[in-house]
Amino acid sequence: MKIFCVGRNYADHAKELGNAVPEEPVIFMKPKSALLQPNTPFYYPQFSNELHYEAEVVLRISKNGKYVEEPAAANYYDAFTIGIDFTARDIQAELKKKGLPWEKAKAWDNSAIVGKWMMFTPDLRKQPIVFSLQKNKETVQSGNTADMIFSFDRIVSHISQYFSINIGDLIYTGTPAGVGECVTDDVLEGYYGSEKVFALEVK
């Protein structure tokens, strides 16, 4: 199982971190060990002093493929949820400054959170996904996939030009503006519309 992530897929978030809006999807990966398993506590990573949440729509790949054309890409994912791409922002800033890879900031154990999975229906595929993140009961991020720079289909097609995609692979499709810090004892809750799909306490 592989975890793909898209960076800078919402213009307002690219702007808040001082990044240019990309001309093609920015892709990075997390290993399987990054996925927080169900009923497992989430601990603040000891190597960071600036842990950021990034709420994102996550897709689940349902068909093996390579060189998938964009018009066929919707056949390759069947479910979605809301998740968090946790980021050690202080580590990332250091690595970015030196032009080094991001893994230490992004790919550590349990840095990938997923909520309850929901199946796409033909209707759901046509509608934008509205999602949000609450921190200690206050909304800190609100997203709408209509604002994505690159669509789900474009992302799946693009990834598959470089990597085979396999059943069970996950794709974090990028975060909207409003990323921010969280600390021990914060409670993060992810919403699809008004439906809560995960609750996570930072320990």
Ligand code: MG
């Ligand atoms: Mg992200």
